[in-house]
Amino acid sequence: MELWIEWWSHVRQLRPAFSRTRTFIWFAVALAAMCVRGDLLGVTSFVRTLGLKACCYDRLLDLFHSRALSLDALTRLWVRLVVSTLKSLLYTVGGRIVLVADGIKVAKTGRKMPAVKKLHQESDNNTKPEFIFGHSCQAVGLIMRAAAGFVAVPLACRIHEGVVFSNRDHRSLLDKLVLLVQSLGVELPFYMVADTYYAAANIIRPLLKAGQHLVAAVRSNAVAYEPVPPAEVPRRGRPRIYGKKIKLKTLFTDEEAFISAPSPVYAEKNVTLHYRVVDLVWRPVGCVVRFVLVIHPTRGRKILLATDLSLGGLQVIELYGVRFKIEVSFKQAIYTLGTYAYHFWMSAMTPRSRRSGNQYLHRKPAAYREQVRRKIAAYHAHIQLGIIAQGLLQTLALRCTATVWKRFGSWMRTIRPDILPSEFVVAIALRHSLPVFIADSPDDHILVKFIRDRIDLSRHEGAYLLAA
Template sequence: MATMAVDLVSVMGKKCIIVLDAYFAVGPVFSILQKSLDDQGERLIHVVTRAKSNVVAYLDPPSKTGKPGRPRQYGSRLRLMDLFEAMVGQFEQTTIVLYGQSKEVSFLCLDLIWKPIGEKVRFVLVRDGSEQFILMCSDVELLASDIIRAYSYRFKIEVSFKMLKHLMGVFSYRFWTSVWPRIGKSNVSDLSSIKDQHSQRLIRQTANAIEAFMNFGCIATGILQIISLNFHQTIWGKYLGWLRTVTSTIPSEEVVKSVIQEEYYHNFRSFKNSAIYRIIMSKNRKPTVDAMPLAA
């Protein structure tokens, strides 16, 4: 993921912030992103992620004493989850817009040394009602409220992935080739060992098919969203399902898909001039007279 972000930003040439979940709150991810620099030597990518519950960080090392021996690299060790109680009086209150609504949260912003990279990271301890969690950001100049707001955007991303996976079946592709090296739990797919041109062509075609399938699924999802935003009254008027609670005047992608499927099914022969009609009809198996069973 981090390598993909570096490759993308190197092509774009613009600064960005990537938002990741706690799985990526590890030193190697931060180290990889540190290497993405512009012509002036400034970082192109910063990361906002949720810290693991057992995260620890360190205060600045004490001043040199002048005594013999190696000076300390780190100060006191802090288990950040304990600070929700130990520093409860230092939390600040702020109102930010989350998921389209104004919400009041309390937070504590600390710049501490994170041992996996040996540098300071901005930690934001957030208390949202009964929930409390810790966010990390590699940019120590980014405001705590902006870090919280940036992480809240992950909710939209998760919903999009849910639609792509469960509604559109974008990740249900079945393209493969036997020449592709097998991937196990302890090894990776090393394509550099493939020298045969025929095998390379098959792998390239397979990869292109997978990417095309997923891209078409993303495009189809976008079309459903456009229809939902622009024709929501028509969609609700033709929707035959039942919803226990209607929370928005804008129908979901699932509702739009249901209406389109129903309309297309009942008006299939009205689309005789469309390419999809010709493709479907070309796959139709026409029974022959000899193959039909005779009935008395």
């Protein structure tokens, strides 16, 4: 029961994001169900998990489409809650917290689902098809220190491709990611860590303008320029910016310029890598940035970029090493939480073509465009619900590790109490203690009373929850 008390103490802080108390309570019900459900079959799993009456299904669908839910306010409150609750566990480098950003493509087969388009997947995993129909999303997470490494707590994720409401909107995916980061309202200075795709002027310039920095990888064929030394005698005209052109991969040939050091990447022991730091002018942003060339004994060569010239080479490598944690977060979101397992169709939508790209709506009636916006907002509400559920499971794992293992009450081939429990383990611990929470909570507990009044005792799930 103590896990649920901790859980509720965090959830009730999200109340200001809802203009109606009833909408907030339905949100808390959906959040509780997502944290403990045993299957990922859409909203129906919420009803089964909590043993709710059949009429609750439509009410849960109404929640995701409700105007009483402010998505931006909910996201900002969630970010503030994560930072304040886990402040002592924030991973910082040089006084800056670390954000990680990446994209995720989620398969969707519905022909009446807005923003579904044909997407190309680039992956070394041979189980992924090269092309899928689905939603293209971009996500941002916050890195926390854990017992044996790091964990990426998700903050926000949005669908950034598939629908064009105005033919005057020329924003790229990079521009939309910057807007997403800015909408989070992060007040602390931060480093944003991302992969090669995000090493671009559209990302770097807004970050530098806001006093933030980027750490990313660059392509192996990237080029840079030597800085131009100040002229001894001023000349007429605009001063030169770019000196001699350098292909970055050619810098690997000078082996004597590399420094050997133990790998700073988490979980790597007895590994020695070689690195070289070079400050050069990068044409996309027109200023000096720091390049770190890395030779890893098993992972090969990598070129990293940092806009903060005060970072050391090993610090850049360590920062980029935690980027993969957002990939782990995606895996948990898909297979444990079902964050992207929504199936909201739009009955009035014109069925998309089987060879579809973006859906251009600038010639559609205003009422039709508003329906599409409402449906995409429902997708975003479901995604944010999953993000908060995953973040709460991670928070319980970080703050209540011993209690989670105590309430786990199941079997695993190897249980290591000194290791941070996964979202799967925390979900099982919450599931096992849910009947006690519902039975022993006071009668005036707003969430428990709401659930008790809607439990269907004719079904096994409802009878089980009230049997404690």
